[in-house]
Amino acid sequence: MREVVKNYAFLELPKSKTVFHELVKSIVFQQISYKAAENIHGRFVKLMRRDNFSAKAVLSKTEEELRSVGLSYQKVNYIKNIATNFIKKKYRDKDWEDKSEADILRELTEIKGVGEWTVQMILLFQLERPDVFPVKDLGIQIAMKALFDIKSEKKDLLTDMTHIAESWRPYRSIASRYLWAWKREN
Numbered sequence: 123m124r125e126v127v128k129n130y131a132f133l134e135l136p137k138s139k140t141v142f143h144e145l146v147k148s149i150v151f152q153q154i155s156y157k158a159a160e161n162i163h164g165r166f167v168k169l170m171r172r173d174n175f176s177a178k179a180v181l182s183k184t185e186e187e188l189r190s191v192g193l194s195y196q197k198v199n200y201i202k203n204i205a206t207n208f209i210k211k212k213y214r215d216k217d218w219e220d221k222s223e224a225d226i227l228r229e230l231t232e233i234k235g236v237g238e239w240t241v242q243m244i245l246l247f248q249l250e251r252p253d254v255f256p257v258k259d260l261g262i263q264i265a266m267k268a269l270f271d272i273k274s275e276k277k278d279l280l281t282d283m284t285h286i287a288e289s290w291r292p293y294r295s296i297a298s299r300y301l302w303a304w305k306r307e308n
Contacts, residue, residue, distance in 0.1 A: 126304050133299040135247050141218050142177060142208050144248035148240045149200045165191035177205035200235025207233045218249055246295050255287045255294035265301040
């Protein structure tokens with residue numbers, strides 16, 4: 123990791139305005155290339171800016187309007203689920219900063235479409251928690267396999283990665299950002 127830190131810039135990504143915005147962004151970015159996700163997210167934000175990008179505004183859009191920016195049917199449903207939950211449970215009023223990572227994970231994964239990876243992205247990029255390690259992230263896996271010459275796969279890969287990352291505690295979030303920075307350039 124020393125060489126990665128020395129030779130690559132720390133990955134800085136702009137924070138979203140709110141946890142709601144970051145959740146929506148994470149859904150857009152799931153399972154597609156970064157470049158494609160950036161374009162779709164940009165079109166989505168442009169569409170929503172007319173309505174101040176609130177949960178209520180998202181729910182006011184038709185499926186066709188949301189699909190017109192490049193979202194799949196499934197992602198439209200997930201985004202609408204998030205908006206519904208933020209209104210119903212009044213999440214916008216919660217102070218996410220004071221909640222534990224476990225509480226945030228438990229609460230947000232109750233929303234259909236929001237999984238562990240999505241919550242980890244919120245913890246890393248929006249709430250800037252220092253010790254998050256998204257072991258199931260494909261970019262992190264690719265980087266660690268290459269940089270640490272890991273040959274294992276599936277469950278063994280996750281175990282090996284977790285073992286290596288233990289030495290990075292309590293700053294695994296920073297290490298993760300450097301791994302993504304390396305991955306983007308290689």
